[in-house]
Amino acid sequence: MNLRALAAKVAFQVLEKGISLSVALPDQQKHLESGKDKALLAELSYGVMRHLPQLDKLVSDCMSKPLKGKQRIVHQLLLIGCYQLYFTRIPSHAAISETAEACRQLKFEGLVKVVNGVLRNIQRQEKPLPTDNDTLAFNTPSWIVKRLKAAYPENWQEVIEQSHQRPPMWLRNNKRSQTRDEYLAALAEIDIPASAGKSSDAILLESPRDVAQLPGFDQGAASVQDGAAQWAATLLAPKDGELVLDACAAPGGKTCHLLELANIQLVAVDFDEKRLERVQQNLDRLSLDAKLVHGDAADIDSWWQGDKFDRILLDAPCSATGVIRRHPDIKWLRKQSDIDELAALQSKILDHCWQWLKPGGTLLYATCSILPQENEQQIRSFLERADDATLIPISEQPHPDDIGWQITPGTENMDGFYYARLVKG
Ligand SMILES: C[S@@+](CC[C@H](N)C(=O)[O-])C[C@H]1O[C@@H](n2cnc3c(N)ncnc32)[C@H](O)[C@@H]1O
Missing domain, CATH: 1.10.940.10 (NusB-like)
Known part of the structure; x- marks a missing residue:
């Protein structure tokens, strides 16, 4: 046809x-x-x-x-x-x-x-x-423009503009296969220009490639993952021997990164059985192992009878407004009313995961959203209701006093993302 x-x-x-x-x-x-x-x-x-x-x-x-x-x-x-x-x-x-x-x-x-x-x-x-109105001028629904104006009064136009750029291709070096420098050298050898990103395993390609061209891709030498998403495992920083929960795991990009970083016991749960199959495929390609659970992260008691967790990654379901440059259909599929519903779901999952974190443990809350309601406001209200929670600033965040690290799309070539690191006192 x-x-x-x-x-x-x-x-x-x-x-x-x-x-x-x-x-x-x-x-x-x-x-x-x-x-x-x-x-x-x-x-x-x-x-x-x-x-x-x-x-x-x-x-x-x-x-x-x-x-x-x-x-x-x-x-x-x-x-x-x-x-x-x-x-x-x-x-x-x-x-x-x-x-x-x-x-x-x-x-x-x-x-x-x-x-x-x-x-x-x-x-x-x-x-x-x-360009008669905001929707036309920015090719974005007016409710999103309105929220971005309020959230980023100084640079909302830049945020929207960046959401319309073609995104670069990032790789994550698998340090169990080789060092990042070795992989950069392997790419250079076959004339694929690339450079190291800020987080430890990130590699930015000068132009997108078919993964079939990448050295050792099928054997798990590297994975495709945006530079912003790669901060998740790096910031959670798992240590050998720990019990870690990946609370919203599918399709498993961050699950695999966590396992590449340390010899941990990882429980990866997701609500969506179909998407969970992709976690297994990713684990298989990288020869990694995790306990996969088809279940609800807001009801851990129903599927886990083991110990509490040393670390929890909560990569929460969200509006995905930070990744519009990769998924421009989000602008038309998301509705304004979704945001309240998502925020309620996020706080429910967060409260429940917190119960399952060991004293002294770390929970990293993450979204690929750029809306404060799902990010800074979410964590601010959590800190008000959880008196055993302490927010640990992230050294990369531009203002140490901010509640979490809000990355806007295009910052250092990354997707829009949000991270808040919480320690249980
Ligand atoms: C942002 S995605 C996770 C991306 C994943 N961490 C990665 O890096 O590949 C959010 C996931 O949360 C899952 N989810 C939504 N509600 C959930 C719940 N109540 N319990 C567990 N998973 C849930 C969705 O199915 C979706 O796969």
Whole structure:
């Protein structure tokens, strides 16, 4: 099937069915043979998610009435067409004719003329990208813009701008296989330019690569993990012989990092059985071992009769607003009402995990959110209700008096993340 038709299917799945891009895209990519085609399908799908309000406005302005019901996929196809005209170097005539052909292949023969007409109009008018309100100007829902303005009064525009950049590819060196310097040398040998990140195992690639090109990837020499996410295991700093809980573990990036750092007994729990399978796959590739539990981190008593834990990583379910640059569909899948629900779930899990931490133990609270309600405010209220909790500042945080370390997207090339390190007194 024509690549634009596949791209329309991806956009339809995400925008009409609420399926995440990371599921919908690979589902359609499998119909394509060449890496180049797969990359173009990704570019069109990501591009539409990044620029949705502006594309929507340009397309809707050229239509006499909106497409509804089953025909919505043709609307998504028009977004794909419009994206090509504004944001790619694909010649306009090719973009338009391929998109019209896609309409035929999607079995909307009767709308081919509409697709042709709308895209020709858009091309002829050459209107500037609309910026009439915050949603349009920042290609971000107004409720998110409003919260970011309040949270980052001095640099909210920069935060949004960074959330629209293409993210770099980070690797995590597996120190059980080789030192980071040795892995950097192995990359240099095959002309993959890369540099060391600030945390102990992080490597930043100059440009993204297929993992198949990375030395020893299948044997577990390295993993793909953002630089911000790599601080989790480093900050929790497990020691040999300790009993550690990874309370929201799937798909297991941080689980594996913890096990690479020390010889610990690790219990990794997640609510989602399907995602837990990915933890096992990651452990297998890296030849690591953990006790996996399909269970609720807010009800540890129901599945654990062992000792309390020396250390707990609580990488809580969150809005994921810090990783919009990697998952631009988050902007459209998340609803404002989700934030209160997530914050309530986070505090429930946090309170319960705290009961299972040994006196003197450390709990690291982490999210990939940039909203204070899930981060600083969450920890501030926890400290008010838990009188045996002490917040230990993180040396990397720019202001030692802040409640935790809020990383904004793009800081030192990292995703947006939040960390708070708590010790039980
Ligand atoms: C941010 S993700 C974790 C990412 C993971 N730590 C990693 O580094 O790969 C949050 C996880 O929390 C899980 N989750 C949500 N509610 C949970 C609960 N009540 N108990 C356990 N896991 C839960 C979700 O299924 C999801 O996999």
